[in-house]
Amino acid sequence: MIQILGITNDLCQALQRKSQDILNAMHLVSNTKILIQKLRDDGWENLLQQVLLFCNNHDIEVPNMEDHYIYGRGRFRQPKDRVTNLHYFRYDVFIAAIDSQLHELDFRFNDEMIELLSLSSSLDPKRKFQNFKADDIYKLVSKFYPADFTEQEELNLKKHTQLDSLKSIYDLCRWLAETEKGEIYYLIDRLRAFSAMKLIKTALRNRMEDDYLTDSLIVYVQKGIAKEFDIDLIIDEFASKKDRRSILKISKTNK
Known part of the structure; x- marks a missing residue:
């Protein structure tokens, strides 16, 4: 459990910071999932060796991993489904705990949610909209908000290649003014003013x-x-x- 908490600690700390931007948070989520999955696939032997070393150093009796696992105490002790200690501790405890953590992460941050938040990072106002990307905006509109935009608006966004060179929302407002499209898409600069x-x-x-x-x-x-x-x-x-x-x-x- 301490290894799982060690992997997820950085993510938990990052999500609690108000200064954490969306894109970095999503990268941390993806990295955390990869590390936990790696622990599930390859971490058992290392964990078992650490536990055995700890038990030997503190004179703690270690059960034979090939014996049948006995659950309960005293006269109520009885074999559990004829499984070995190794099977119980590895699959019913170690892997079960990791699967529970992965399920929780997948429930809160599924692939669709990560993609939505990653694309939305283009609208993050920090550092003068440094993450602004026209292509991400188009994907965001076409995949997640198709009912909020007409086909004409989607086509205009895709056809105007000048948008690819824009680096910030301020460049977008300037481009709208120069091309006189601010009269059509007038909400852009209004939203900028309301944000300020x-x-x-x-x-x-x-x-x-x-x-x-x-x-x-x-x-x-x-x-x-x-x-x-x-x-x-x-x-x-x-x-x-x-x-x-x-x-x-x-x-x-x-x-």
């Missing part, structure tokens, strides 16, 4: 005016443009509007 709004609209900003929220969203969404802003010019413009109670910038004077 969830980060910007905190409890404090909920009590502020909509204009302030709008200004904050513009700066957050258009980060590339915002980096070009000169802070000193902004402060000077702010100070020139009217007298302020506090000084934002201390003038440099020659001593």
